[in-house]
Amino acid sequence: NAGVTQTPKFRILKIGQSMTLQCTQDMNHNYMYWYRQDPGMGLKLIYYSVGAGITDKGEVPNGYNVSRSTTEDFPLRLELAAPSQTSVYFCASSYSTEKLFFGSGTQLSVL
């Protein structure tokens, strides 16, 4: 089992560029999440999904979009990247609402 796979691991963007962070899981989990972690801060929820076709905003959704067309995939789209979006992004999935399985993260720098 690969678990939760995120790509890319690292990326540098210029201000105003767009990109999609990919996330896929092979555990047939209904719940999927995107978090960001800034230095010295906890994990902040960006968006989450309770199943294919259903998404909802978390604590910090501005500047991001998501889609969930399949159970396996939950891509995160950044439109018009800004320096404030420099962070480490983690995708996670879960069977229930408790124990989350995380990917290894994407380190994004916006310059």
Place this chain on the structure above:
Amino acid sequence: DQQVKQNSPSLSVQEGRISILNCDYTNSMFDYFLWYKKYPAEGPTFLISISSIKDKNEDGRFTVFLNKSAKHLSLHIVPSQPGDSAVYFCAARNGGATNKLIFGTGTLLAVQP
């Protein structure tokens, strides 16, 4: 508004001794608490959890204690090992909301050989 607080950014402990990591919360609606462990360049991994109806949960070297009246939980690691050196995040689930975990800022544990 930080609903889950880990006031100690770091902790250093000698190998073999007890490590105690603390977490405070403000929301009385939280019904489930978890601890995650994170190594550099990796995602967090689940360590141990506790329901709000319990006051203690034990798994091997790891024990989590919950004091609901004080809105405080702690993670005890006995005995501490160098491989335990990592960042530990406390997280809480709001029973009134769907599927959302609120994370603390983390505590960096260093276990000295």
